[in-house]
Amino acid sequence: MTGEVAGFRRDDRDVHPPLDFPGYKATRSRSPREPLVHLPHTITEVTGPQLGRDRVGALDHDLTRAHAGEPLGERITVSGRLLDGDGRPMRGALVEIWQANAAGRYRHHTDNWPAPLDPNFSGGGRCLTDDDGRYEFVTIKPGAYPWPNHHNAWRPAHIHFSLLGEAFAQRLVTQMYFPGDPLFGQDPIFNSVRDPRARERLIARFSLDRTQPNWALAYEWDIVLRGRDETPMEDAL
Amino acid sequence: MTLLPTAAQTVGPYLAIGLPWEDGPYAVEAGAAGSVRISGRLLDRDGEAVPDGMVETWQADPPAGAGFRGFARCPTDADGRWHVVTLPPGPVPGPGGAPQAPHLAVSVFARGLLHRLVTRLYFADHEEANAADPVLAAVPPARRDTLLAVPDGGGYRFDIRLQGPGETVFFDA
Numbered sequence: 001m002t003g004e005v006a007g008f009r010r011d012d013r014d015v016h017p018p019l020d021f022p023g024y025k026a027t028r029s030r031s032p033r034e035p036l037v038h039l040p041h042t043i044t045e046v047t048g049p050q051l052g053r054d055r056v057g058a059l060d061h062d063l064t065r066a067h068a069g070e071p072l073g074e075r076i077t078v079s080g081r082l083l084d085g086d087g088r089p090m091r092g093a094l095v096e097i098w099q100a101n102a103a104g105r106y107r108h109h110t111d112n113w114p115a116p117l118d119p120n121f122s123g124g125g126r127c128l129t130d131d132d133g134r135y136e137f138v139t140i141k142p143g144a145y146p147w148p149n150h151h152n153a154w155r156p157a158h159i160h161f162s163l164l165g166e167a168f169a170q171r172l173v174t175q176m177y178f179p180g181d182p183l184f185g186q187d188p189i190f191n192s193v194r195d196p197r198a199r200e201r202l203i204a205r206f207s208l209d210r211t212q213p214n215w216a217l218a219y220e221w222d223i224v225l226r227g228r229d230e231t232p233m234e235d236a237l
Numbered sequence: 238m239t240l241l242p243t244a245a246q247t248v249g250p251y252l253a254i255g256l257p258w259e260d261g262p263y264a265v266e267a268g269a270a271g272s273v274r275i276s277g278r279l280l281d282r283d284g285e286a287v288p289d290g291m292v293e294t295w296q297a298d299p300p301a302g303a304g305f306r307g308f309a310r311c312p313t314d315a316d317g318r319w320h321v322v323t324l325p326p327g328p329v330p331g332p333g334g335a336p337q338a339p340h341l342a343v344s345v346f347a348r349g350l351l352h353r354l355v356t357r358l359y360f361a362d363h364e365e366a367n368a369a370d371p372v373l374a375a376v377p378p379a380r381r382d383t384l385l386a387v388p389d390g391g392g393y394r395f396d397i398r399l400q401g402p403g404e405t406v407f408f409d410a
Contacts, residue, residue: 009239010409016245017351024247026349029282030399032407037376039355039408043329044342048295049308055258087238098255106251110289124255160249162256168295168342169410171353175246192351193244201243224240 007041007229008169009085014195023188025149041169046228048167052092052128061127063099063139071121073102073140075216078159078176078204081133084166085227089133096126096162097137104143104157113145138216144183156183156190163225170225177203178219245352250289252346257291257312264294264309264323271299274392275358276320279313279345282400286317290347292397294358296340300327313347325360331371338366338373345397345407355410358395361385380406 019031039045059065064075078097082090100106100123103115107123121140129135142157158175165171177190181203184190193199201224210218248256265272275294279287293310309321323341331337338359345354359367361382367373373381383405386393397405 011242015242019351019354021351024349024351027351028349029285030287030347030349031351032354032404033400034380034404034406036407036409039357039372039410040332041410042331042337042372044295044297044337044340045410049306051306051308083240085240085242087240096255098251106254108251108254110250122254126255160246160252160255162248168344171293171344172243172245173248173346173353174243175249189247189351193246195241195244198241198244201241202246223243226242227239 005041005043005046007046008167008226009229011226012195015193015198017192017194021188021192024192045169046167048165048170051094051164055094056126056128060125061137063121063123063125063137065138066122067120069120071101071118071140073118073121075138076141077136077138077210077212077216077218078221079134079136079210079218080204080221080223082129082135082163082223082225083133084170084225088227089129089131090166090225091129091131091133093129093133093166094126094164095129095135096124097159098124099139099159100142100145102140102143104145115143115145141178149188153186154183156181156187161223163223165225172223172225174223175202176221179203179206247348247351248291248346250348252289252291253312256310258310262309262311262321264296264307264321265305267322269324271324272322273325274320274322275386275395276318276392277395277397278317279319279347280317280396280398284401286313286315287347287399288313288315288317290317290319290345292319292321293344293346294321294323294341296323296326296342297329298327299324328366333371335371336366336369338363338370340370340372343397345399347399350399354399355408356397356405357384357408358386359384360393361387376406
């Protein structure tokens, strides 16, 4: 075995946010000041944990059924496909989400803004992608909420997503937004993504086709993790 | 067809709602033979604890065996502390086939980090292997010790400093 392995394509600089972004104040004391050191993709980086079925319960994808009663709010489904950068579906992959309730309050001891907690909503969910790379969650639409970043700062409604990918090099944590949100313009986290196409891809689309009559509005959102480089040596792994 | 990758966004302050697992810190079962505990603190520019972060580790199997999870994740506590329990990783080849010193790949997430940070954890008591490691060789010599976990009470200690004096080396992965 040699060290020559197929790495993953390096992302364009403007796809991901810069670590130091003055508009988002918390980056000031937490983002590194020294330059990042180039890391070659070795076996460590092109492999990753194979986690899945034993981590996901039958109802973990349905955030509206975690308690005895139903949560307040607008019931929605959020679904889409997890693809790699070459358009290949990523199967059996763990998708983890967390979000605020319909009033914009997180069930967390440090979230103290005066909006009500919902006894029927915890806000965490997980599922596995199917053979087509598809995931689906049932939840309620999260509310917007204020935060102390700048005067009159409000986060647009969003759902946090975490993807392990198939390799350490593909690990991604991101946020999904809802179409037409009037708060996009003033949100430094959304706008930290400088490539406008990449920013637009963080916004789900409303789908009347997937909307279920008399039950739930549907949003669709595809997630793309970077693809592999051309294989330098087929037998390297 | 090449698709635009989805952009990263911060985990924000509330990752504890969605990401911790009960067995998260255990890359290997608690009490497994040969397991080691690696612990440390996540600190900001001012040396203040980062209490809303998370550390993940991924690594090769130990030389003698295979099939352990190899992956661990641990949210930081109010003092910025995290820990993982794992088996010492085996050696794996690096660029050009040169062996790499035993190491863990580390991801760091926190409010205030718009994208994950990637670093590596090496073991300070593997001096010879570390001296020959091709990734460590690319790190400015004066900063290499930020990547070394030091033996501490039967385990190892590895603090991560996001910024400022002793800033940990982070990688463009």
